[in-house]
Amino acid sequence: MILIIAKALVKDESLELFKREALELVKNSRGEDGCIEYSVYEDQEKSSVMTFVEKWEDRAAIEKHEGTEFFKEKIGRLISYSENIEITLNSEVL
Template sequence: MIVVLAKAIPKDEKSCEKIVEFAQDLIENTRKEDGNIDYNLYSNTGDGVLLFVEQWESKEVLGAHLETEHFIKFGKNIADLVAQDLIIDVYEAEATDL
């Protein structure tokens, strides 16, 4: 399984609200994609950082996601709303016993 943590740092509170608004279409459509296990957006109101937490079956399906219309549209919509490029960390995860 592939886990993605993607941080968006909005320029200000109004930008944060707009990013969350634009993310609704992205989240809805991404959850319908083949190979998507989970896709959520979390907000820390203390520091304003938005965090996408994603789970994918493989690198290949994640790569296909990056080429979807809804992902590209989201990137264009938020380009002027973030203080810097998204900070994206990608991890390979495997199940383990406790």
């Protein structure tokens, strides 16, 4: 299993647009083969910080997901609404 944490600092003027696109991405991604979990969270202290938490069966599932036109379109918009995005891919230790 691979855990992806993607943390975005969203431009204040783009927050509602970001949320709309993020929710569409989450809903669509949850139905993809190999997706175990796909959620987005809003920081309780700073609403412009949004965190995606994704769990995938394997690297092949991630590559298939990232190769879809839907993902490419949504991630392009999310990037344009953000000041910065940090992404980490993590493997379970035990």
